[in-house]
Structures are given as C-alpha cells and as structure tokens.
Amino acid sequence: MNRPIEKQDFLNRLYDTFANLTVFLSVIAFLLAMAPIIYVGFIFAYVMMAVVVSLFLVIFTLGLIFTIENNIVVKMWSTFDKLDVDKAMSFQLTVGPVILGIMGVLLVLLVIGFIIKMNKTKTKPIVTMIVGGVAFLLLLVFVIVGGSAK
Amino acid sequence: MKHVEITVFDPFLLERLRLNNKPIPFEKIEKRKFIASIDTEQDELDLSMFAYHPYLVEHWWIQEMILFVVGIFGIFCPHEAKNNVVFNYKSKIKLTEDRANLTIRRSFKDKVIEVIGAVSEDEANERINQPLIVKRRKILKWSKIGFTFGLVLIALLVVLLIAIS
Numbered sequence: 001m002n003r004p005i006e007k008q009d010f011l012n013r014l015y016d017t018f019a020n021l022t023v024f025l026s027v028i029a030f031l032l033a034m035a036p037i038i039y040v041g042f043i044f045a046y047v048m049m050a051v052v053v054s055l056f057l058v059i060f061t062l063g064l065i066f067t068i069e070n071n072i073v074v075k076m077w078s079t080f081d082k083l084d085v086d087k088a089m090s091f092q093l094t095v096g097p098v099i100l101g102i103m104g105v106l107l108v109l110l111v112i113g114f115i116i117k118m119n120k121t122k123t124k125p126i127v128t129m130i131v132g133g134v135a136f137l138l139l140l141v142f143v144i145v146g147g148s149a150k
Numbered sequence: 151m152k153h154v155e156i157t158v159f160d161p162f163l164l165e166r167l168r169l170n171n172k173p174i175p176f177e178k179i180e181k182r183k184f185i186a187s188i189d190t191e192q193d194e195l196d197l198s199m200f201a202y203h204p205y206l207v208e209h210w211w212i213q214e215m216i217l218f219v220v221g222i223f224g225i226f227c228p229h230e231a232k233n234n235v236v237f238n239y240k241s242k243i244k245l246t247e248d249r250a251n252l253t254i255r256r257s258f259k260d261k262v263i264e265v266i267g268a269v270s271e272d273e274a275n276e277r278i279n280q281p282l283i284v285k286r287r288k289i290l291k292w293s294k295i296g297f298t299f300g301l302v303l304i305a306l307l308v309v310l311l312i313a314i315s
Binding site for chain 2: 005006008009010013014016017018020021024
C-alpha cells in the first residue's frame with residue numbers, strides 16, 4: 001500500500017502474468033514428466049488433468065509412432081500388406097507431424113482453458129509459481145536428460 | 151485535537167482514497183475490514199478519490215505493451231481494463247464532534263461513494279466516461295496487431311533465410 005496505485009497495479013498485473021506463464025509451463029512440464037503433483041485447488045481440475053493426460057498420451061503415442069523412422073507400424077505394413085517401405089515412410093512422415101501439430105494445438109487450447117479456470121478459482125499465485133517453478137525445473141531436467149540420451 | 155476513525159470494507163478503495171490529497175494509512179483488521187486512525191486539528195477534511203485507469207497513467211503504452219509481450223500476445227495477461235469510466239469524487243467531511251467514526255462504502259447506484267457517520271458535502275460524486283481511454287484503447291489495439299504482424303514477418307524472414315542458406 002506504500003507504492004502509488006499506478007505502480008502497484010502494473011506490478012500486480014505483471015505478477016499475475018508471470019504466475020499464469022508459470023502455470024502454463026508447469027502444466028506442459030507435468031504433461032511431459034507425467035508427474036501427478038499439480039496444485040489446482042479442486043477435484044474437478046484433477047479429473048480434467050486426468051483427461052488431458054490420457055488424451056496427451058494417446059495422441060503423443062500416435063504421433064511418436066508415425067514420426068520415428070522404421071517403427072513397428074511401418075514394419076507391419078511392409079510385412080503383411082506388402083507395402084513399399086519408402087511409401088510407408090513418406091506416409092508416416094506426412095501424418096506424424098500433422099498428428100503432433102494437432103496435439104500441440106489441442107494442448108495449447110486445453111492449457112488456456114485450464115488457466116482461465118484457475119484464474120476463476122483464484123488460486124494463490126505464489127503457490128502456482130512455486131509449483132510451476134519446480135515443474136519447470138523438472139521439465140528442464142527431462143529435456144537435458146533426453147537431449148544427452150540422444 | 152479530533153480523532154477520526156475511517157473504516158473501509160472494500161480493498162478497491164484503499165489505494166484510491168485521499169484525505170487532504172494524501173493517501174490514507176489504512177491497517178488491516180479483518181479479512182475485508184480496514185481501519186485508519188487519524189488525529190487532526192481541522193474541522194473539515196477533504197476526502198477525494200484518485201481517478202485511476204491503467205490507460206491514463208504516464209507510461210500507459212509501454213506498460214501495456216510490456217504486459218502484451220510478457221503475456222505472450224496477451225494470452226496470459228489478466229485484468230484487461232474494459233471500461234472507459236473513471237471515478238470523480240470529492241467532498242468535504244465536517245467534524246462536529248471530537249471523535250468521529252466514518253464508514254466509507256462504494257455505491258453502485260448513481261453515486262460513487264457513500265460516507266456514513268458524518269456530514270459530507272459532495273463537490274463531485276459521479277462516474278465519468280473518458281473518451282481518451284477509448285482513443286488509447288484503439289491505439290493499443292493497432293499497436294498490438296502491428297507488433298504481431300511484425301513478429302510473424304520477422305519469423306518468416308528468418309525461416310526463409312535458413313531455408314536459403
């Protein structure tokens with residue numbers, strides 16, 4: 001209350017924006033890390049989270065299957081349907097990114113909906129920021145580990 | 151010496167209320183109860199409300215654009231000011247007794263503020279529609295569109311350069 005309202009209001013809005021961003025990053029991180037520890041405030045969000053994770057898993061797996069070269073789908077097609085491997089490869093390399101793209105759009109939409117939901121429930125920003133920070137670190141660890149494994 | 155206790159139940163008023171053109175030092179008593187104790191020699195106090203709107207501050211454009219950029223095209227930026235109204239309130243509070251307990255409330259009817267517990271002479275107590283806010287909102291809208299298109303163009307150029315090289 002010591003700051004003038006002009007500064008205080010701007011700082012509040014900036015703080016909320018950062019909080020929202022961390023929530024976004026935390027949701028992405030959790031989806032990637034599959035860690036079932038997210039602070040959201042009430043049960044509905046947990047149910048929604050479960051739906052999101054399931055959807056993510058299904059679409060991500062599909063996307064992954066179609067994107068990785070020489071995967072089991074291509075081998076099966078080439079064996080049983082006597083399909084040309086090159087054609088199968090070109091097909092999977094077209095479909096794979098499309099599925100991954102749909103997954104990305106779906107994820108972004110879900111996360112935006114999630115954030116709007118969280119704003120309405122007035123989750124304490126400091127809690128979301130801490131959880132978001134931890135989750136983001138987790139994501140970083142996963143990315144680094146994944147990168148080094150490659 | 152006169153003792154005045156001002157009670158407010160609305161956090162919205164805390165930072166906006168001014169007594170003799172100075173912010174009032176409120177203390178939180180309960181969850182939504184704030185009290186300020188003031189000792190004064192005067193018989194009359196000037197109570198006013200600071201007409202705040204994010205689009206009327208000095209660096210409004212820079213502030214809004216920072217929020218737009220940080221909030222990734224404004225997606226993560228909450229609390230967008232959608233109204234064009236500022237509050238115009240100024241009144242004189244008359245202190246007839248040595249101790250006065252004032253309760254200040256927001257009014258959602260014609261007035262902006264209601265003062266309970268003392269005689270007040272309103273000089274202004276109204277909501278004013280500010281055309282400047284509308285004008286600045288339009289400027290901001292086009293600035294944001296321009297910024298987005300600029301960024302997309304730069305991204306396309308970078309992709310093209312990478313593809314060529």
